[in-house]
Amino acid sequence: MTLKRKRPSDWKKVVGRICLFLLVFAGLETAGGARELIDIFGRKFSIPDIPQRVYSASPPVTYMLYAIDPTTLVGLNFPVREWEKKYLNKRMQSLPVVGGWFGQAQTPNLEMVLKTKPDLIVLMRFGGAFASKMNEEAMKTMPMPVVDVALDKLSDYPDAFSFLGRVLGRERRTRDLVTYARKTLSEMAALAGSIPDHGKVSVYYAEGLDGLSTDCDTSGHAELINVAGGRNVHHCETRDLYGLEAVALEQVMLYDPDVILVKEPIFFKTVFSDPRWQQLRAVKEKRVYLIPFQPFNWFDRPPSFMRLLGSKWLANLLYPKKYPVDIVKETQDFFRLFLDVDLSPEEAGAIIRP
Numbered sequence: 001m002t003l004k005r006k007r008p009s010d011w012k013k014v015v016g017r018i019c020l021f022l023l024v025f026a027g028l029e030t031a032g033g034a035r036e037l038i039d040i041f042g043r044k045f046s047i048p049d050i051p052q053r054v055y056s057a058s059p060p061v062t063y064m065l066y067a068i069d070p071t072t073l074v075g076l077n078f079p080v081r082e083w084e085k086k087y088l089n090k091r092m093q094s095l096p097v098v099g100g101w102f103g104q105a106q107t108p109n110l111e112m113v114l115k116t117k118p119d120l121i122v123l124m125r126f127g128g129a130f131a132s133k134m135n136e137e138a139m140k141t142m143p144m145p146v147v148d149v150a151l152d153k154l155s156d157y158p159d160a161f162s163f164l165g166r167v168l169g170r171e172r173r174t175r176d177l178v179t180y181a182r183k184t185l186s187e188m189a190a191l192a193g194s195i196p197d198h199g200k201v202s203v204y205y206a207e208g209l210d211g212l213s214t215d216c217d218t219s220g221h222a223e224l225i226n227v228a229g230g231r232n233v234h235h236c237e238t239r240d241l242y243g244l245e246a247v248a249l250e251q252v253m254l255y256d257p258d259v260i261l262v263k264e265p266i267f268f269k270t271v272f273s274d275p276r277w278q279q280l281r282a283v284k285e286k287r288v289y290l291i292p293f294q295p296f297n298w299f300d301r302p303p304s305f306m307r308l309l310g311s312k313w314l315a316n317l318l319y320p321k322k323y324p325v326d327i328v329k330e331t332q333d334f335f336r337l338f339l340d341v342d343l344s345p346e347e348a349g350a351i352i353r354p
Contacts, residue, residue, distance in 0.1 A: 027034065037167070039145035040123075044160045047145060048168035051119035057100040058110050058124035059302035060151050064160065066092065067177060067305055067338045068170055074116035077108075085297040087341050097214040110138060122164070123148040153220060153305055154227055157181045157299040161305075177305075180337060184308045190230035191315055191323055200231040204257040204282070206303075207244060211260075211267040211277070212252070224307055225261075228315040233257050249276055256281050259318065260288040261299065265354065287315060294351045295339070295354055309334045313352065327352060 005058045033049040033128075054072040056062040062077055070089055077100035080093045098116065099108040101124075123139065125148040139146050147167060149160040158181040165174025207213040215222040217232035221243045223231045233255035236245065260282045262268040268290040271277045282288055291299045291310070298310030312330050315323040331348040335341040343351070 008085065024167075037120075037145050040268050041146065041147055043145065045145040047119055048169075050169075052119050053118045054168070055098070055113055055116060055118040056122045056124075059100065060304050061122050061124045062100070062147060063296055063304040063306075064149075064157075064164060068161070068164060068168060068173055069344075072168065074118050075113065077118075083099060083293065084158050084295040087335070090186075097342075107138075110142070113142070120143055120144060120167070122167075123147045125150045125152075126317045137230070143351060151303070154223060154311070155185055157308065158185070158307060176226055176337060180334075181305075183307055184311060187323075188227050188229070188311050190314065190318065194322065195229045195319070197231075200229060201259055202233050202257045203259045203261060203318070204233050204252060204255055204256070205261050205263070206271075207263045207269060209264055209266050211262065211271065212245050212247055212249060213244045213263075215245060215300075219243045220303065223303075224311055224314055228318055230259070230314070230318050253279060257280060258287060261302065261314075262288060265290060276289040284352065290354055292352055292354055294354065305338060 019301060037047045039045060039046050053074045054065055054071060055074050056065055057077070059077050061075065065073055066088075070092055073092060073095060075098035076092070077097070079097050080088060083102050085093060086148055094320045096112060096116065098105045098112040099105060099106060119140070121142060121144060123146060149163055150156050151160055161174045161177045162171075165171040165178075205214050205225065207215070207223050214234050214236055215232075216236040216238045217226070218236070219238040222232050222234075234245065234247065239245075257269045258281065260271070260280070262271065268288070271288055272283060272286075277283050291297060292313065296302070296304045296306045298306045298313060300307075309331065312323075312325055313327055316325050316327050327344050331352055332343045332345070335343050335348070
């Protein structure tokens, strides 16, 4: 038997067409919608409900924008490094390099920034203010809104992700990132709080090609040591935002740390065979670890959201019995959530032990 459809009456046709028109109109209005935004200078702007073109003048925020939606980025602070390419989408690798503010007198090329036509500029705020009056004045000349996020410490990341989600109209995406960040920070706080001062593992952060640069225990560059419940052996007040304190090997020998964290692969390759470093307890006991750096460093320089995973990695190294996580699985889960990358256990293991 063949079923025949009844021919709709004329009024049904009219109603159907009206409904279709309203749906299309609503979609166009949403896609092209705008809202008012007051930027950090008190200027009023009309921006798209969902901005599509965003520039950040600092790597930590650029990386956050990538995690939220890589298609929004219009320019990079510096070229994509070779080891990053495997884990970043092709579009990012083709973006223009327009610079940014990230230490050592680096500045963005504002003319190139203008050519990228961003809907919005996002800055990183240090200590509640601009790094310099010159930077502030330069941003005031830009004809698009400028907003900023505070990223002085790792605990700022949940609010920063939440804020960017609202500004970018991507709250659904950032909700999961905020949840992960808050859960991780809660775990770290519980771990660090459970360890008395006399029971904390002592750590030396070896930077530079010779391992003889480091950062103070008060520096944000070495913050992860404290977050994971360790004790940074280099006690001092930071002189500036950039850090990198020179230290003599004799001083490191006096510190004789339980653990050495290494920033540079070149130094890591030589530390176990160097007779001078072999005198240290951490070297003798093979407790020297190269910090994972793919796609962005898990510990520092530049600091980024990767430190959320880095805190788990470090806590597991320092206190494997107190924090017995499966770091391979943690790495797989993190890469899937933040970078939209699926790793095999072997690939995750290779990243953890570069």
